[in-house]
Amino acid sequence: MSNIKKINHVAIVVKDIEKSLEFWETALGLKLHHVEDVPSQASKVAFIPVGESEIELVQPTTEDSGLAGYLEKRGEGLHHLCVEVDDIEAKMQELKDAGVRLINDAPQVLPGRKMAFIHPKSASGVLVELYEITAE
């Protein structure tokens, strides 16, 4: 069976990263690593390390994405939970065999990682992301 290594990140959807950093960085005392534009996800993301994991603040950059719709409907808050696995294809197959509903049929391959989402209907209402870190 493929192995789950850790929580890679917890993602929080926000209206305005700069404003949110007043809490997470200035008040709470975490250290921002960097902010990255992710045009493929119509968002920009602030990466904030916490122990072996990260908090990611995700701000929609267009008004018509799924994320922008989520923010409009539910407001700011926790968005998804990402667990890191050692073999994403094996884990996805195990989940399919167990009858779990996946959002992606195959992992998306990005520089440095492969990723896929599990549907909240199969995961106690939680949007769960799977990550496999790959050689860059």
Added chain:
Amino acid sequence: MSNIKKINHVAIVVKDIEKSLEFWETALGLKLHHVEDVPSQASKVAFIPVGESEIELVQPTTEDSGLAGYLEKRGEGLHHLCVEVDDIEAKMQELKDAGVRLINDAPQVLPGRKMAFIHPKSASGVLVELYEITAE
């Protein structure tokens, strides 16, 4: 300044721990540590280690708690994010000084830990819990 050590846990509110474990344990492959009744919080909690953190499945055990109301209104899903600090009183003072709204004026003291909550209005819509692990 007090130090943040790691994500202690991510809490997920669920209707039925046994049913949710069919995903988190049986399908996803995490290992349940134990399930604990927490009458003071009107809930029972399944503790599931993931790396240095835990996923906690929290099931209300009464119908009139705040948690039961949250579940009724928003459904199952991510509930709060707990970060572990080395000095909770110092961190709470720093947050007050920064104008952050806390739910608890002083930490709740339980066996093995002190805890307090930050109001979601001050934290990008996220209910943030602070933990300090103390000698048992």
